[in-house]
Amino acid sequence: MDTMPKYQKIGNILIVKRNLNVEEIDYLLTKTNCKTIVKYSTHITGSLRIPKIKIIYGKETETVHKEHGCMFKIDVSKLMWSMGNLKERERISTISSDTETVVDMFSGIGYFTIPLAKYSNPKLLYALELNPDSYNYLLENIKLNNLKNVIPILGNNQKFPLKNVADRILMGYVLTTHKFLDKAFEILKNEGGFIHYHETVPEGIIEVRPIERLKYHAEKNGYVLADYKINKIKTYSPGIFHVVIDAHFLELKKEK
Template sequence: MTNGHKKLKYQKIGDILIVKDELNETEIKELVKRTKCKTILKYETHITRDLRVPTTKTLYGTETETINKEHGCLFSIDASKIMWSMGNLEERKRIATKSNKEEIVVDMFAGIGYFTIPLAKYSAPKKIYALELNPNSYRHLCKNILLNKVENIVVPLNIDNRDFDETIKADRILMGYVVKTSEFLEKAFQILANNGTIHYHDTVPEKIMNTRPVEQLKSIGHKYGFELEEYEIIRIKKYSPGVSHIVVDAKFKKIDIG
C-alpha cells in the first residue's frame, strides 16, 4: 500500500502486522485503519541461531499472539518471539500432499508446525514426529496440533533433534532449516529408513546451487550406506544477493558398502 509518496510494506500474520521500517504516528494510524490490525511489530533484525528468534519492537498495540490461517490450517503464533516467513508459502502447500498413510515422518525443525500441520491434515501419514527445541515454538506447536485436530498423527517432542531416538526409522524427513542445515545431515541419515526421502533445505550461492547440496547429500549418505536414487532441486526464494534458499527432494536407497 502507499501513503503519500512513501510505500508502506508489511506482512500480515493473523491480525498482527510485521514491518521493517520505522513508522510515524500518521502512518501507524493509516495502517490500523486499513488493516484492522491489533498490533504492529517492527522486525529489527532476523537472527539465525539454533532457536531462530526474531528481534522485534512494538510500534502499536500490546498483544503479540494471534492465529493465522493458511492453506486451510490454523496456526497459533507469538509474532514477537517466533519467526514466520511468507516466502515459504508455496513450499508449505507443495509439501502438504507429499506423504501417505503408510509413512513414518520426522520433521527435524518443526517450529510451530509450518510443514507438520499441513502434511498431517492433507496426507495423513501413519505418524509424524515433530521435533522442536525452542520452548516458545513448542508451546504453539502443541496448540496447533489440537487446533487442527491432528493429535492422532503428530507426536510433538521438545528436544534437540540430534537426541531423537535412532531406533525410530523415518520414511520421510523434513529439514526445513537454513544456513546450518548441513550440520544435521548425519542425524538425518541415522534415522532414515532403508528406502526414504529427505527434503533438504539450504541457503546456497546460486552459482553452485545445483551441485553443492547434492554433493553433500551423496557424500554423507554414502557414509551411512545410502545411495542417492533420484532428486529434484526447487528454488524457494532469494535469501540474499547471489544466494538462494533451495530445497532438494532426495530419494535414497540403503546399499551394502561392505
Template sequence: MKAVRVPKEYAEEVRKFVEKIKAKDKGRLIVQRGDYIEIPVYNGFEDYFSEFEDYFSDYDVIEQEKPLFAKKYDLFEILKKDVPEGLHDSIPKRYKLIGDIILIKIPEELEKYKEHVGEVLLNMHSRCKSVWLDRGKKGMLRKPEIELIAGEGSETIHRENGCFFKLDVTKVMFSPGNLAERMRMGRIVNDGEVVVDMFAGIGYFSIPMAVHSSPKKIYSIELNPDSYHFLIENMRLNAVRTIIPILGDSMYVTPEGIADRVVMGHISCHEFLPVAIRALKEGGAIHYHESTPEAVLNRPVERIKRAVEAEGREVDIKDIRKVKHYSPGVLHIVVDFFVY
C-alpha cells in the same frame, strides 16, 4: 490527515469542487459517518488554496480519525507525502501479514518515522491489531528480534491452506514466503507413512501434513520450548492426532531406521544430514533445506552426496527447488532425495 466534513446532501457538489481544485487526497476513500460525509484532502491544502477560503468556511475541515485508504494506493504512495524526497527510495514496498499482526522491515534512515509507518499500516488494514518492526532472526532457534511500533498484542492465529497456526511473533518466527512449500509438504505424504520433522517449530510442515494427508505418525522434534508450546496448541487447534511432539535436540533424539520421510526444514542444518539419513528406512525420502549463495548453487547437492556416501548408502536426487529469495544473492533451496 485532513478531511472536509459536509452534510450528506452537499457531498457530491463539494467532492466535485475539491477534485477540480486538486485538493482531494486520492490515497484515502470518501467515508460516511452518521449524516456527514468526510472528503479526504491533502494536509495544508488550505494554505495552497486560500483563494477558496470562503467556499470552505461553510464546512468543517477536520483531522480525520479513522481514515480508510484506497487499496490501490500502497504504503509507498501514502508515505511519500510525509517523508522527505531524498528518502523515498528507502520506503518499504513490502510487509508481512501474520494473522492480524503486521511485520515490517524499516531501513535505519527511516527509523525516526517508524511510529508513523505503524499508524499508516494499521489504518490501511483495519482488521489488524498491531505493527512490529522486524529486525530479523537470531541464531539456530531463529528467534525474532522485533519491536512494537503501533497498536498492541503479539499473539495471533494465522490461517492458511486450511490450517491454523497460533504463535507469538515476539517468540517464534513465521515466514509467509514459505507458503508454497508448506502447501507442497501437506500433499506429499503417502498414506500410512512415518515422517520425522527434525525442526518442527510450531508445526509449519507437520500440521499441513497431518491435516491434508494420512500419515501413520509424524515425529515432530523441536528444541525451543516456546515453539514447542505452540506446536502443542496447534495440534489441538487443528484437531490432529498423528503428531508425536518431542521437545529436544534433533541431533540426539531423532529415532533411527523408522522413517519413510524426513523433513529438514532449517536453512542451516547440513550438519544434521547423517542423523536424518540414519532415521530413514531403505528408499526413504528427505527434504533438505539450505540458504545457498547463488555463487555456490551446487553446494546443497554436494553436501548431500558426501553425507550419504559417508553412511555407506546411495542417493537419488529427485528435485531441487527454490523456496524463495532469502537475502540479496542468497536463495532458500529445498532438495528432495531418496536414500537406498
C-alpha cells in the same frame, strides 16, 4: 497516501521492516484492521530462531494465523514466521501418504508439520523441536487442527532415540542444515526414503554444493542418492538462495 508501507500480515498482526510515521500507522490500521504493528529489526538467527522486534503500535503479540486451511497460534515477539515459505508449506502438505512415517527434525510451531499431517495424513509424524516456546505453540496447534497422528518431542533432535523409522524426513532449517545430515540418515529407514533438505547457497553453485553434501553423507551412512529435484524457494540475501532438495535415497548395496 500514494503507496502503502510494505508489510506481512500474520493473523491480525502486521510485520514491517522499518519505522513508520503517524500517517502510515493510521493508514495501515484503517486498511488492514490489525491490532498490533511490529518491526523486525534484524535477520532471525541462532538455533532457537528468536526474532528481535520493536512494537510500533499496540501491545498484543500473540495471534492465530490461518493459512492453507490450517490454523497456527504464534507469538511474533518470540517466534519467527516466514511468508516467503508459503508456497513450500503448501507444496509439502500433499507430498506424503497414509502409509508413511515422517520425522520433522525442525518442527517449530508446526510450519510444515501441521499442513503435512492434515492433508497427507501420514501414519505417524514425529515433530522434533528444540525451542520450548515453539514446542508449546506446536502443542496448541496440534489441538487447534485436531490432529491425532503427530507425536511432538521437545529437545535436541540429535538425541532422538529411534533409528531407521522414517520413510520421509523434513529438514526445514537453513545455514547449518548439512551438520544434521548424519542424524537424518540414522533416522531414515534401512531400505531408504526421502529427505527434504533445505540449504542457503550461492546462486552459482546451487546445482553443485547441496548435491555433493547429500551424496557424501548418504554414502558415509550406507545409502546412495537415487534421484533428486532442486526447488528454489526465495532469495535469502543478495546472491544467496534458499533451496529445498527433494532427495530420494536407496540402501547402498555392498559387494559380497
